[in-house]
Amino acid sequence: MNPISPRLLLVRGMLAGLFAGAAAFLVAYVLGESKVDAAIALEEAASAGHDHAEEGPVSRALQATAGLGTGTLLYGVAFGGIAALVFCYALGRIGRFGPRATAALVAGGLFVTLNLVPFLKYPSNPPAVGDPDTVVTRTTLFVLMIALSVLLGVGALILGRRLAPGMGNWNASVVASLAFVAAVGIAYAFLPAVNEVPEDFPATLIWQFRLATLGIQTAMWTTFGLAFGFLAERALVPAAAPKEAVQLTS
Template sequence: MNPISPRVLLVRGMLAGLLAGAVAFLVAYLLGESKVDAAIAIEEAGSALHDHAEDAPVSRALQATAGLGTGTLLYGVAFGGIAALVFCYALGRIGRFGPRATALLVSGGLFLTLNVVPFLKYPANPPAVGDPDTVVRRTTLFALMIALSLLLGAGALILGRRLAPALGHWNASVAASLAFVAAVGLAYALLPGVNEVPADFPAVLIWQFRLTSLAIQAALWATFGLVFGFLAERAIAPVVAPKEAVQPTS
């Protein structure tokens, strides 16, 4: 495998992130926007300010199309670049995996630490749910959970590498995974919970919105892993010189 500049992989990571963001936008638009509209309708039905939608500085139609698309594309490009740098470090250090397998492992690891672990503690809620006065507190707790998840994930990876010489790769991976789960469980227990869902809000809509939010992230990271793995393999594959024809000797 030829050495390659991280800049080359960074560019490919951002390109893969752009494509992944486009897929995430399609999933969000097709599956998520109807849940957002339903939540807004419930909020407006219970509010005396029925002209809320007309007074909004940005129309709902623009939010659901150009606004959503711009946000998901920028998100994909940004995290695609970050994931590419993680890939540069992980390649050859987490086992004898090729570029495609490493890209999928990195994508799966980032999806787990950035999305799944924080989601299980602080699941996403539609716009109509939550006290506006606690938005700063809720955002801070969610960001803290993401930071803890990333640190614990990195710690588990380091622990697995340290234990591998003594326990073997499989046993070390199991031990590191169990340590990660235990540490995440401790973080869940210590961090305060947030439950601001109104008692009369439809539970089905809440969970549909939450599962859709998770599906959007899953689509983004799965697409990134597949596309970036392909691009990275093409970038770092050794150039095999064609064999010279052997001239028969007389």
């Protein structure tokens, strides 16, 4: 395997992130936008008879297409670069895994710590759900949950590495995973809950919106893991087979 070049892998990570952002956009447009439109329609129906807010400078149609596409692509490229740097550190340090397996593990770990764990505590809500006066508090709690999840994930990784020489890789990984789950459960118990869903808001719409949100992140990190694993392997593993074939025929 070739020496790791962070710059080389950073570019490939951002390229894979671009593919991941495109996949996230497709899922968001197909599954998520209809739920957003339905929530906006409910909000408008509930505000009938009251003063209507003027439409912003960007139309809803533009938000759902060009705005959504630009946002998801930039999001994918940014996190693709971050994930590539994490890959540079992880390769060879979390076990004897090749580039593809390491990329899959990095993508899975980032999905769990950055998206799944915070989502299970503070799930996303469609428009018209949530008190505008508590948006700062809710955002702070969500960011805090992300930070705690990342720190606990790093701690679980360190614990697994320290236990591996005496327990073996598999047993150490199981213990570290259980410790991570237990620590996350404690964080869930101590952090305040947020439930501002109106009683008359359709539960089915909320459930579908949250599944769509989780599906967007799943599509993004799955696409990134597959694409970056392929690109990283092409960059790091020399093409030895053609050279060997030439030597055998000479």
